[in-house]
Amino acid sequence: MINSCKRHRKHGLTCACSPCNPLYFSLRILFSLRKVPAAHWSSRFSSARILWARWTGTELKFLLDAHGRLGPIVLVGPQDISESSYQDEIRKVYDAGFPKPASWYSMFNYYGTSNAFTSLDRSEHGIRRRRTAALYSKSALMQSKHLREVTDCIIYERLLPRLEALLAGCGTGRLDGLDLSYRICADYLSSFLFGYCNSTSFLSFSSNGKAKLNRDDPLELWRFHYENMSCREAFFVQEMPGLYRLLKALRTNLLPRQYSEGTRFLENWMSAMTEKADRT
Numbered sequence: 001m002i003n004s005c006k007r008h009r010k011h012g013l014t015c016a017c018s019p020c021n022p023l024y025f026s027l028r029i030l031f032s033l034r035k036v037p038a039a040h041w042s043s044r045f046s047s048a049r050i051l052w053a054r055w056t057g058t059e060l061k062f063l064l065d066a067h068g069r070l071g072p073i074v075l076v077g078p079q080d081i082s083e084s085s086y087q088d089e090i091r092k093v094y095d096a097g098f099p100k101p102a103s104w105y106s107m108f109n110y111y112g113t114s115n116a117f118t119s120l121d122r123s124e125h126g127i128r129r130r131r132t133a134a135l136y137s138k139s140a141l142m143q144s145k146h147l148r149e150v151t152d153c154i155i156y157e158r159l160l161p162r163l164e165a166l167l168a169g170c171g172t173g174r175l176d177g178l179d180l181s182y183r184i185c186a187d188y189l190s191s192f193l194f195g196y197c198n199s200t201s202f203l204s205f206s207s208n209g210k211a212k213l214n215r216d217d218p219l220e221l222w223r224f225h226y227e228n229m230s231c232r233e234a235f236f237v238q239e240m241p242g243l244y245r246l247l248k249a250l251r252t253n254l255l256p257r258q259y260s261e262g263t264r265f266l267e268n269w270m271s272a273m274t275e276k277a278d279r280t
Contacts (some may be wrong), residue, residue: 037068047077055235103241108236110267140181150191158203183219194277228262
């Protein structure tokens with residue numbers, strides 16, 4: 001009987017200390033982080049403070065203050081740390097292959113499937129990355145005849161005529177540098193991917209400089225839908241997925257209708273660009 005009790009106690013202790021036990025895993029994480037300075041007194045027990053900073057848009061200020069006071073590594077939640085040194089910490093963590101938060105990356109899925117950026121499995125991500133890495137390496141781009149031709153066309157056929165028209169007094173006489181950079185990048189990238197004749201032609205349009213959406217300008221319309229996808233309510237999907245799923249099951253979707261409309265618009269837009277390139 002005594003030996004039986006000893007065996008049961010030993011078995012119970014073994015189970016409690018087993019790495020397969022969720023309690024063991026949680027305690028190990030908590031104790032391994034106990035020496036990391038906490039960004040807030042509540043950070044060791046709850047993620048409420050960092051979640052509030054993210055919801056209110058003050059996360060950067062909060063983290064800058066915490067790192068300024070406590071150093072390059074700070075605890076922001078019971079199982080979450082923030083690191084401010086790229087070479088010494090961030091790069092090592094990124095290259096170590098730690099698991100990715102599925103809920104956060106899911107917001108960047110399109111067509112209901114994962115892509116190279118949102119692949120959670122390290123090996124799957126590596127396979128997707130290797131498929132195109134050689135095409136977009138620095139050496140390949142510098143030696144690309146196609147890229148040189150695209151560059152010449154964008155500069156001489158689209159950018160310079162627009163700047164010359166501005167100098168000649170056409171239009172408002174003002175130039176929004178950020179808006180211009182959006183147009184150059186979109187035309188440049190789409191020309192490289194789909195061919196110059198199939199690219200966007202955003203440089204052919206000028207921003208009206210007004211807050212009201214100009215639906216005749218394809219870039220403004222594109223940005224309108226893209227920014228609707230980056231809505232504030234996406235916070236709940238990325239940071240509080242459990243609450244989001246619960247409320248959705250109760251027929252309360254925290255994401256606004258504009259989010260779904262924006263996703264649908266961008267997916268249709270990309271499909272149309274791809275189909276046009278396939279036909280030519």
